[in-house]
Amino acid sequence: MFSTRLLKQASYSRVMIQIQVAGMKNFQPPPDYSHIQLPEKPKLQFKDKVPTYPSNLKPPKMSKRLTFMRGPEPIHTEFIHKQYGIVALCGGRLHSGHIEMIRMTINRKMDPSKMFAVWRIDSPWQPLTRKGQGKRMGGGKGAIDHYVVPIKAGRVIVELGGKCEFEQAFPFLKEVAHILPFKAKATSYELMEAEKIEQQRLKNANINPYTAEYVIRNNMGGCHTWISPIDKKWYFKYV
Known part of the structure; x- marks a missing residue:
């Protein structure tokens, strides 16, 4: 009898603990596409x-x-x-x-x-x-x-x-x-604009003066003898 009463109290307390509380919801409005034709x-x-x-x-x-x-x-x-x-x-x-x-x-x-x-x-x-396959060199x-x-x-x-x-x-x-x-x-x-802002931020925050452009412009280590003319123009950015 005593154990049954304890089980009822335990189940009742468990039910009372699981109380759902409603909070404030903030849903963003859907984007407006009325201007798109x-x-x-x-x-x-x-x-x-x-x-x-x-x-x-x-x-x-x-x-x-x-x-x-x-x-x-x-x-x-x-x-x-x-x-x-x-x-x-x-x-x-x-x-x-x-x-x-x-x-x-x-x-x-x-x-x-x-x-x-x-x-x-x-x-x-x-x-x-x-x-064509099998043709010799030459012939225009x-x-x-x-x-x-x-x-x-x-x-x-x-x-x-x-x-x-x-x-x-x-x-x-x-x-x-x-x-x-x-x-x-x-x-x-939006992603392209964010990438441009991030690239500009990294460029402004760079404290290392020895960038690829600085090294190539000043021919440090005699790099002009082994890099390609494309690298002298684009500083290793475009291959």
Whole structure:
């Protein structure tokens, strides 16, 4: 009898301890997308694999022109719609297969009723030549094999916007960025601005005077004899 009474008191006290208390909730209001106008054609458009030339003009050939891929991008480095996109982290080339992969992946996984995507690159225009297998050296330049578009570091490749948040677009933008033949990242306008502020803060907080730029400009250790002319211009930032 005594043990039963103790068990009842213990169970009653346990129930009394588990009391839920309601607190103040502070939910942020949803973002306002009323100012965004979706275009008539929200999906990425098809790009020609080969540039069009007049009928009386033979398609010209070109050398490699590695300068088209080296260094930072001078123009297309900002988002026009100030939302989301894919940005190249180093130089490289995109041919028609890469461009078609970007177009099909984004068009398949985006919601055209809420999102839109726009290209920020040109159609393939630089010709690359190749000789047939088994041919001997010499005999002039080979025939045109395919066309590419050169990309520099910091170039915005594709831009995505609409009435959506970054968490909705990040998965398939990241998937596309990882398949590209060079390093790229899926980012947003806010993240890019935060990175610029952080880079400037680190630059101002650096107390070490011997930076790569200082060492190369002053030819410390005779580095001009073994570094490349590209490093003398960009200070090991762009390869």
